[in-house]
Amino acid sequence: MKQRSRILFISYFVVMLALPIVLASFISIEWLSIGSSLFLLVLALLLFGNYLRSEFQRFSQQVHLGKFLLSCIGYFLLIAVVRVIALQILDLFIDTSQIGQNQEMLNELSQNIPIIASFLLMSIYAPLVEELVFRQAMLGYVDKNNRPKVIFLTILSVTIFTLLHTLHVADIALYLPLTLVLTWLYWKYDRNVIASMLFHFVNNTIAVITMLFFL
Numbered sequence: 001m002k003q004r005s006r007i008l009f010i011s012y013f014v015v016m017l018a019l020p021i022v023l024a025s026f027i028s029i030e031w032l033s034i035g036s037s038l039f040l041l042v043l044a045l046l047l048f049g050n051y052l053r054s055e056f057q058r059f060s061q062q063v064h065l066g067k068f069l070l071s072c073i074g075y076f077l078l079i080a081v082v083r084v085i086a087l088q089i090l091d092l093f094i095d096t097s098q099i100g101q102n103q104e105m106l107n108e109l110s111q112n113i114p115i116i117a118s119f120l121l122m123s124i125y126a127p128l129v130e131e132l133v134f135r136q137a138m139l140g141y142v143d144k145n146n147r148p149k150v151i152f153l154t155i156l157s158v159t160i161f162t163l164l165h166t167l168h169v170a171d172i173a174l175y176l177p178l179t180l181v182l183t184w185l186y187w188k189y190d191r192n193v194i195a196s197m198l199f200h201f202v203n204n205t206i207a208v209i210t211m212l213f214f215l
Helices: 002-023 029-062 065-090 101-112 115-139 147-164 169-188 193-214
Strands: none
Touching (some): 002 029, 002 115, 029 193, 065 169, 065 193, 115 147, 115 169
């Protein structure tokens, strides 16, 4: 399983960072995003399908699924409040006019691809693949008794995930609270990636609905 995590981790960065540079002049960004995401999603399911089923069973024994999903809505609202407060503070020190450019790019992308593709990218691909890459692959196999290594890799995971979603320094206020909650849920439920996946799904699905029907 550790080897499979390495395969997915490396594949993610090759496909999401290197491939667009090579193929950008031949394929539109919309279809490149769809194709890359589908490839990584299929790869993740092939590598981790059985593991995810066993982790879901373990998770369902720990918590009531319905109550957990309701708590996810609470986490979503908490993050929204933290973001507002953080932006108010940041606005005192830096220019926040360019904040949310990454979200604007996602909004534009969602308008240029079918609705089902938007849902696939944000509500299925992102929670499943990103949680396997940034939580499971980076944190799932470290010795929990090695606290310095646990702390270092946790900070590294949070930093990389946040920065990859950031186009302007002020964007950190948007994505850091989300990243912290995702990482906290992963550790809270004994490194069960299903917990962070489910919250990631709830968060992104609300975002998809907002983009498609209210923007």
